[in-house]
Amino acid sequence: MSYKKILTIQDISCVGQCSLTVALPILSACGMETAILPSAVLSTHTAGFTGFTVRDLTDDIPAIQAHWMREGIQFDAIYTGYLGSLQQIDYVRDIFHTLKAEGGTIIVDPAMADNGKLYPAFDQAYADAMAGLCGEADILLPNITEACFMTGMEYQESYDKAYIDELLQRTAALGAATVVLTGVSYTAGKTGVVVYKNGEQTYYEHHKIAKGSHGTGDVYASAFVGALMNDKSAEESARIAADYTVKCIENTQDDPTHWYGVKFETALKDLIMML
Numbered sequence: 001m002s003y004k005k006i007l008t009i010q011d012i013s014c015v016g017q018c019s020l021t022v023a024l025p026i027l028s029a030c031g032m033e034t035a036i037l038p039s040a041v042l043s044t045h046t047a048g049f050t051g052f053t054v055r056d057l058t059d060d061i062p063a064i065q066a067h068w069m070r071e072g073i074q075f076d077a078i079y080t081g082y083l084g085s086l087q088q089i090d091y092v093r094d095i096f097h098t099l100k101a102e103g104g105t106i107i108v109d110p111a112m113a114d115n116g117k118l119y120p121a122f123d124q125a126y127a128d129a130m131a132g133l134c135g136e137a138d139i140l141l142p143n144i145t146e147a148c149f150m151t152g153m154e155y156q157e158s159y160d161k162a163y164i165d166e167l168l169q170r171t172a173a174l175g176a177a178t179v180v181l182t183g184v185s186y187t188a189g190k191t192g193v194v195v196y197k198n199g200e201q202t203y204y205e206h207h208k209i210a211k212g213s214h215g216t217g218d219v220y221a222s223a224f225v226g227a228l229m230n231d232k233s234a235e236e237s238a239r240i241a242a243d244y245t246v247k248c249i250e251n252t253q254d255d256p257t258h259w260y261g262v263k264f265e266t267a268l269k270d271l272i273m274m275l
């Protein structure tokens, strides 16, 4: 049996079904021991709520890291998402170098932007620093907007395969061996994910649900990591994570009061069956 120990570093949005409140249950459901390092604590996520509180935990990170090093703690995978500050990106790089077990995997979801825009907390300097961190990753999980901000490509609402080819080449040039680009849509009513490895692309296309949903990037990345750590290939993990995320959106779309996230808990049994 594969029982891996994962560290995930991202914020706790106390309400809103994203980041750690999504990653921890999904990875646990996938059978992983999951340690967390919260980058910040927010009362809610920042996409749609107003007046949220934020406590940045950057200054706590070095002492936590030092303690784990004294204890000899190492992780089979380190998976990062929404980080709290520029300084934190440097700390996370050092964590990659000191806490990853021999042969371990680094997965970076550069969670910072969507639909052509950076999230409110971020600017281009953050995107540039994140591009540097992506060079340390084995697997990178950006959406098109994030890939554009990190590579200086212009964001386009509609595009062709040549545009995606160039975006993938430029994103891979940041340094990760595998790029998993999400939200790639060539046909109306469909969307999909491209796995780009050694210059080769594998595209998995699936049904596109008209309504955009918050937190689905985190749901997708967490399920991808859970599948990957169950010894699935990147291509299989990309497909499993896509099917799971679609199911989560389907299980949420008829409830207008649930605008802030997806009911990912309702489809955990489907995810487990796919592993």
Ligand code: PXL
Residues within 6 Å of the ligand: 011, 013, 018, 019, 042, 044, 045, 046, 047, 081, 082, 111, 112, 119, 215, 217, 218
């Ligand atoms: O990855 C989504 C996310 C995570 N954490 C916080 C956010 C968002 C999206 O807006 O605001 C705090």
